Amino acid sequence: MPTGVALRDVREQLFDAAERVLLRAGPHALTSRAVTTEAGVAKGVLHRHFADFDAFLAEFVLDRVGRMDRGTATLHESAGSGTVVDNLTEALTALYASASVAIVKLVTVRDGLTERLRHTWPAGVPVVTEAISAVADYLSRERHLGRIAATVDVDTLATILIGTTHMIYVHRGETPPDAEAVRRVVLMAVPEQK
CATH class of the missing domain: 1.10.10.60 (Homeodomain-like)
Structure with missing residues (x-):
């Protein structure tokens, strides 16, 4: 070199x-x-x-979570427009088209990385917890606008959507599911819109 x-x-x-x-x-x-x-x-x-390779990996994960934050801004801005199902399908498909699934695997297989991330990310798995938070925030906005029922527990619904979508992507291996598979999950989970 x-x-x-x-x-x-x-x-x-x-x-x-x-x-x-x-x-x-x-x-x-x-x-x-x-x-x-x-x-x-x-x-x-x-x-x-970087101090060592785990320090590099921790910053890499946090950088990719930061990129995800910028991507979820589009979801937040979509509240009140289009349909809730379309907005969620597009956001979930975009999230999992990124390196999200691979980063979750990385965090779970490297103990040193997990421990390092605990200093800046005290609970949950980066990417997953950030995605749940973003989807819950979006659902809360839609609930406030009356586009989903006022009784919907947005935190639970967001966890269901992220967890189920994550499992669909993990089980497909190298061939990611199409947007229609994600849309079916959203249709099953999101209460009928008013």
């Missing part, structure tokens, strides 16, 4: 490389060597920017 070459946005370059390795080969293949090779940089580059 060339030395003395300035790397622009090295953290983002490493995070993008980690995501590609994770999606292509799974969490067990995610090593510092695999990430730096994928990024096309010397191994020392990663260790100059």
Whole structure:
């Protein structure tokens, strides 16, 4: 590898490389060597920017959760427009088209990463808890607008939607389900709209 070459946005370059390795080969293949090779940089580059590999992975997960936050803004803005079923189907499909399932697997198989994340993410699994919160917030807005029944427990419904959609994606392996499969889940879970 060339030395003395300035790397622009090295953290983002490493995070993008980690995501590609994770999606292509799974969490067990995610090593510092695999990430730096994928990024096309010397191994020392990663260790100059992060205390250790678990610190890198923790920041990678939090970065991807941050990206998800930006994506859920669209769901929040959709409250009151379109249909609740269409809005949720689109949001859930987009969420799980990302690296979400792979990141959940990564967090659950790496004890050091899980422990590291506990310092900044005290409860639940990043991605899953953030997704539940975003969907619950959206459902709460729709309930306030009268587009779903006032009696709907939005936290429970959000957990059902995220959990069921997650299971659909996990069980499909490399072939993700189509949006229609997600739509069927939403139709079954969301109470009939007024």
